[in-house]
Amino acid sequence: MKTLISAISLMLLSAGLAVAxxxxxxxxxxxxxxxxxxxxxxxxxxxxxxxxxxxxxxxxxxxxxxxxxxxxxxxxxxxxxxxxxxxxxxxxxxxxxxxxxxxxxxxxxxxxxxxxxxxxxxxxxxxxxxxxxxxxxxxxxxxxxxxxxxxxxxxxxxxxxxxxxxxxxxxxxxxxxxxxxxxxxxxxxxxxxxxxSNSAGFWISGDDNSTAQEQVGSGNRQRAEITGESNTYSVNQTGESNRLYINSRGTGAGGNSSRSNSSEFTAEQVGSGNLASGSMGGFGNDFSLFQVGDDNLVSGGAGLWDASGFTIEGDGNTVTISQMSDGNSATLSISGNSNSSVISQD
Known part of the structure; x- marks a missing residue:
């Protein structure tokens, strides 16, 4: 594919059709x-x-x-x-x-x-x-x-x-x-x-932002990097062997320097062999993850932005993880005060 010319070059152009x-x-x-x-x-x-x-x-x-x-x-x-x-x-x-x-x-x-x-x-x-x-x-x-x-x-x-x-x-x-x-x-x-094998990524910095991502197929990857306050993020993946990573605390990949406060994150994975990982920091955040199918994981590892399960750092955060069907696994780490977590596996 040919390389795109930089937008700066446009400012240097003097030839061509000029109109008043x-x-x-x-x-x-x-x-x-x-x-x-x-x-x-x-x-x-x-x-x-x-x-x-x-x-x-x-x-x-x-x-x-x-x-x-x-x-x-x-x-x-x-x-x-x-x-x-x-x-x-x-x-x-x-x-x-x-x-x-x-x-x-x-x-x-x-x-x-x-x-x-x-x-x-x-x-x-x-x-x-x-x-x-x-x-x-x-x-x-x-x-x-x-x-x-x-x-x-x-x-x-x-x-x-x-x-x-x-x-x-x-x-x-x-x-x-x-x-x-x-x-x-x-x-x-x-x-x-x-x-x-598709990929989608959202990087958000600011307040009162709303973001949604949806993928249908197999082997897809999604990533979200979020900082600020009162943001809303939702993601849906349907298919097999999909990957999801969420970072809202500023210490994971992406280089954000601030945390996320009073924000809502909702993720749903429907299918088999899916994986979710990430981290959340700050206060007053709400994270919900629903996985429907067999052999789904809340885990991580090399090549998946180096997240190990899902990590919460901060105060007053709430996490709900629901895994439906067989062979599922979830790893959750929490540090801070007055946090709440629920893991349901049926």
Whole structure:
């Protein structure tokens, strides 16, 4: 897969199509090896690019308010591959709408300001997304309709009241999704359906955030790193041999420096041979884990972020572990005052 050009390079571009205020730019290309570069400064600008073919390339740089970037890279004659699209927007009320179809596509979106919106759709396999948003009330919506393998999604948001939605669907394997949110009042969802050996990770720092992750398939892995206060996290894994790791105390992998207080964590694993591990620190937290199936574990070990069972450090925390069916095992370690734990195995 081709390496994405850094977003910094966008700021250095002086060539291409430059338009003044209230102008629009549109490009339609067919064939192989085409290139579009658009630079807009001002407000109420629009830029649209439609490419049909292979090995095409788009750069759009917009600075101002009310800008819109619309990109389509698709091969109506057959399988499309090796396209790149890079969009940089600075200002308020910006929007990106991107669609790529085929394999080995790369997309990089950078938005700075408030009320920005990025919606992206990729169809087929071995595609790569990277979205960065800085500001408040931004939204990132990523949809992978993947018939094969190896799609990668990375979303980073810094600010308050932002939202992330990632959906990956297909019958292949090795999809990955990574989301990071820093700020307050943010929400995020990662859903991976009908695949195997997929991975999802959420890194959250701030207060009053809400996060959910769901995986359907086998051999999947989920990870959550959470710090702050009054956060809500829920996870669901359905299938066999899935792995779940939760760290909310700041001493595990991930390098967080603060703890989590007054937060709620709910996890459910349905199937056989699943494993959950992690740690929780701070005060007033509530953790509930439900495992339904045979040979499920609350344990850990090398390669699973080095957590050994589930560990609680702090005061006034509550843990409930329920394991249904046969051959299950749970390891729980508690230190601190006024903590409560319940382990039920049926």
């Amino acid at each position: 205020q209230d102008n629009s730019a549109a490009s339609v290309q067919k064939g192989t090896g085409n290139e579009v570069i658009v630079s807009q400064t001002g407000s109420d600008n629009e830029a649209a690019s439609d490419q049909d073919g292979t090995d095409n390339y788009v750069i759009m740089n917009q600075k101002g308010a009310g800008n819109l970037a619309d990109i389509t890279q698709i091969n109506f004659a057959g399988f499309q591959r090796d396209h790149e699209a890079i969009i940089n927007q600075q200002g308020s009320g910006n929007e990106v709408d991107s669609r790529q179809q085929g394999g080995f596509q790369d997309l990089l979106i950078s938005q700075t300001g408030e009320d920005n919106y990025a919606v992206t759709v990729q169809i087929s396999s071995s595609n790569s997304y990277e979205i960065s948003q800085e500001g408040n009330r931004n939204n990132a919506d990523v949809r992978n309709h993947n018939l094969r393998n190896d799609d990668e999604v990375t979303v980073n948001q810094l600010g308050d009241e932002n939202s992330i939605t990632v959906r990956q669907r297909g019958n292949g394997s090795d999809y990955s999704a990574s989301a990071r949110q820093g700020g307050n009042g943010n929400s995020g969802t990662i859903t991976q359906e009908d695949g195997s």
